[in-house]
Amino acid sequence: MLSWTGAVRLVRAQTLTLKTRDYVALARVAGASHGRIIFRHILPGVVNLVIVSATLSTGGIILAEASLSFLGAGIPPPEPSWGKMVEEGRTYLRTAWWVSFFPGLAIALVVMAGNFLGDWLRDRFDPTLRQI
Numbered sequence: 001m002l003s004w005t006g007a008v009r010l011v012r013a014q015t016l017t018l019k020t021r022d023y024v025a026l027a028r029v030a031g032a033s034h035g036r037i038i039f040r041h042i043l044p045g046v047v048n049l050v051i052v053s054a055t056l057s058t059g060g061i062i063l064a065e066a067s068l069s070f071l072g073a074g075i076p077p078p079e080p081s082w083g084k085m086v087e088e089g090r091t092y093l094r095t096a097w098w099v100s101f102f103p104g105l106a107i108a109l110v111v112m113a114g115n116f117l118g119d120w121l122r123d124r125f126d127p128t129l130r131q132i
Contacts, residue, residue, distance in 0.1 A: 007053040010049055010053060011049060014045065019042060048121075051122055059110075059112075069083030069084045070084070082107050083103075085103035086107075
């Protein structure tokens with residue numbers, strides 16, 4: 001619930017940087033409205049930052065939940081949780097290592113897939129990477 005503040009600060013800093021660029025000043029001189037400047041010139045430069053920040057924070061939240069569940073301070077026991085599964089299999093590591101290994105692998109794969117998806121989306125929506 002509180003992880004959005006860092007992303008908002010990044011978006012604000014990027015917006016303040018973009019609004020001083022020459023192409024925004026030229027759009028103002030040409031008579032573009034505030035809405036057009038925001039949606040046509042500033043938002044495309046900020047959306048990639050929002051996407052990357054959202055995917056990275058999602059991975060961080062997944063890891064935090066798994067860590068808290070592993071320590072016993074996360075989701076209550078009737079509900080399934082990967083961190084709880086890893087913790088329950090910890091006692092069987094010598095005889096049945098896969099009980100902890102596969103939930104841990106699932107955590108790692110989901111977090112990495114989210115990060116790769118965020119990087120791909122950033123490359124897709126970044127206006128500085130578009131080819132003419």
